[in-house]
Amino acid sequence: MKTPNAFFLAVALLFGTAAHAQQVEPLDSIAAVVDEDVILKSELDLALNNVLAQYVGREDQLPPREILQRQVLERLILLHLQTARAADMGVRVGDSEIDNAVANIAQQNNLTQDQLRQQLASDGMSYDDFRNSLRDEMLSQQLRQRFAQTRISVSDAEVDAALASENSEQYHLAHILVSLPDGATPEQISLGQQKVDGIKNLLDKGEMTFAAAAVRYSDSPNALEGGDLGWRSLDEIPAAFATTIRGLQDGQVVGPVRGPSGFQLLQLVEKRSADQSAGAQTVTQYRARHILVRRADEAEAKALADTLRARIAGGADFAEVAAENSDDAFSKDKGGELGWFTQDQFGPEFGAQVASLQDGQVSAPFKTQAGWHILQREETRQTDVTDDNRRAQMRERIGQRKLEDEWNRFLREMRSEAYVDIRTGTPAAATGN
Template sequence: MKIRIASVCVALLLAGTLHAQSVEPLERIAAVVDEDVILQSELDRAVRNIVAQYAGRQNQLPPRAVLERQVLERLVLVKLQTARAAETGVRVSDPELDMAIGNIAQQNNLSPDQLRQQLARDGMSFDDFRSSLRDEMLIQRLRQRFAQSRISVSDAEVDAAMSAQAGGAQYQLAHILVALPEGATPEQIATGQQKIDGIKSLLDRGEMEFGAAAVRYSDSPNALEGGSLGWRSLDEIPVAFANAIRTMSPGDVIGPIRGPSGFQLLQLVDTREGAPAGAGGTVTQYSARHILVRPAEGPGGDGEAKARIDTLRARIAGGADFQEVAREHSDDTVSKAEGGDLGWFTQDEFGPEFGGQVSVLEDGQVSAPFKTQAGWHIVQRVATRQTSAGDENRRAQVREAIGQRKLEDEWDRYVREMRGEAYVDLRVGNEQAAGDGG
């Protein structure tokens, strides 16, 4: 029995990543990542975990040296993202981590002691498991903060997507990426084109299945999962592919297509009808605007943010226009230019703390300062309305789908920038890559 965890990179994180200080200092270093290191033991554990998942299908894996470099690159990205989380004040407390571990045990119908015993049978120490889970939670929270600050979906985008939606079908997809660096030279582009054409030729001749080709050749972080992109609606598929998807049959492959990350091949694995939207009843929507003050890093940052929001609240109570104050002082880059306007939303759309404040206000009333994971807020409720629950559920699903598509595109670009700006020295096999942006 293997422990199941809902995780965006479970195969990697369950490898039991160790921190450098917990291992004898003479152990070989597999990579230097800025001021941190990845030990050879970490890499070996991660590779063993991948190989174990492909038991009976090892022929689908690339040669050992290639597999090591793929896994090492994923470990590098984990290091960079957890470091960025720490730099930006993202934290996971011990009680939060304990709660997450308890939930995992419950999902696997185990007690905490049984979870420890099962992990030991799977060859993983509890401390390694705990450290890996903390890393995963940090990355998830960093993504959430990124989404809150950079991703917005307008009502017009939702209206357009709903008008274009055809029958609510969903598509199971997989892809192969041949990555190109930022500012790729003509020679690099030509080499990438030659590689993706060669992969496509293998697929066309039936010499290799798509998933096996993804594992062996794709540069995408999900290569070791056969390039799987999961189930998606048309709203979650890049426009470059969405129109072609409608006319494809399961097993068909389109591409290569040149995108911001490089050359891609996309396979339609399967199709299904989407879940029907909710029906019946009404739901309350709120129109509101808010001002956000994010705490600065370091000691005293939260207190300074609280003092700032108190001052802004006092200005508004003294007659200052809420929208003007928001334009001048809000740290929410998405709503700031609109005077803090958040549009129409349901109570829990921005989290229970935010929704709880809005729901008890009268139209026109401004809340006292309150805190959420994003920082300190004041919110002004503008209006309320009742709308069909079925229509609202459908709109919420479409909004979420568009937001996820945008987040994936922007997050991938953000991580590539993070990787390009980092000092990374890879020390596996006979190859070495060193230097800033290496």
């Protein structure tokens, strides 16, 4: 992905070094300028072809090509804005993370990585483009996670109220959004109302399925998935719909309802009883001490860890050695004490070590991303976490419901504030600041 300056510099260099050539290689054109970045026509074509491939045999569900191209371009614009914002916030995705993601995708599709490369090539996508696409998606996910951590909070009172009213049903939903800008004018509201009423009229007459209408008309980021929202419990459904949804039959549509993002239509695809059979849940917890050794020189860190371990083997008190030498500021003053924790709480390497020890036993030095560790397992217990798990799951569901509205609002704000110059499909038009 080139910035405009880099792109034009590349063009200038090409013509500067080959001015005498009779022919030059055709250059990729620009589909849109997004702030200091560009979306190339080849990038748009690839994304568009990916969508078309997903709808083979169901082409009648897609809108006309020019509308579909505009929808796909808007997705790319939002993705570019998210990756740029992530970079500004210092969010990074390393090559090793991409390698792991590629390996997981290959495994999920029962392919070797060489077979995955061949499949990508047959689909017209280079391996480098695939990795870059993965990187952008992972940056977007990390930006969303950071957004959730800083913007979304769920109080204990909200969890208590949701648990008290919890029912045993889950609902598979889809929606159509006719978005309105923040501070919409009466004219914009009226146009939005007319559009959503028109969509509802088509659905009522049976002239179009809900999924096809979502693909063609919805302004939601999941429009091309037919507006599918997946399975949700009642507490994950917006309050404007929650009281109504319980009385609907499969396939029925409720709305339009005016929400924070605009006008919405919601369809109950189907419902099911949630699994209530899980009994008491217990986990193994460990109490342990550790010593962390962290040095710029890896060999020096390993040597010091070996020395400290030898002192402990010779009779030195673990807590005293930790207080004097550990580089973990959190536990050092407590003699390396970590308290009670589950096996996966401090990462897989740490968890594997603590699980392999007996109570009272001290590990050999081992390495994690944090540095070199020496670990002493003190004791073990089984803890009933049924209520804790229920509360954690409910907190997560409420948080996801809040995040959906806030994240979509954040994307709309980011889009409205950006400079976007669309140069394909329609006459060039600049929007934003």
